[in-house]
Amino acid sequence: MILGIGTDLANIDRIQGTLDRFGDRFRNRVFTEIEQSKAERRADVAGTYAKRWAAKEACSKALGTGLAMGIAWKDMSVTNLRTGQPVMHVTGWAADRLKEMTPEGYEAIIHVTLTDDHPWAQAFVVIEARPLQDSTTQP
């Protein structure tokens, strides 16, 4: 079953402006080390950050919380598989919220997809609940 969906569209030029203005203060408040090292070695630094910004906003919507003041942005973070496919990780308050919304006997799986076409970066997040295997019925 689907527990939540979220989407966000981020403006790459606005992210570039924030990077220019606040630099490491912005980077370190919002993005994990893995996200930063991926973005900083890309040709399109701001585009890479903008996709991850959109992913965090979309994830907060799928979690049903939105982005309240003082939220720990780094508790939602994106890594990539070797194939390039993005993966969303949640820790802290976001992991607590995910646990809270997951019915007993189910595990939650977060699906995320990203795209960009200057000046826009977009993310969709879907949170799925799958029944846990009942170990008592296993051979």
Ligand SMILES: CC(C)(COP(=O)(O)OP(=O)(O)OC[C@H]1O[C@@H](n2cnc3c(N)ncnc32)[C@H](O)[C@@H]1OP(=O)(O)O)[C@@H](O)C(=O)NCCC(=O)NCCS
């Ligand atoms: C996946 C692919 C279609 C993306 O197309 P694109 O138009 O260049 O890029 P978009 O702007 O639409 O999307 C980029 C995002 O797609 C996602 N993406 C990349 N590869 C993906 C994959 N295999 N599956 C799902 N999503 C993928 C990433 O999140 C990426 O952004 P990020 O690198 O900043 O995280 C393209 O990269 C492709 O065909 N790759 C072929 C697979 C490949 O070369 N794999 C190499 C390792 S096996």
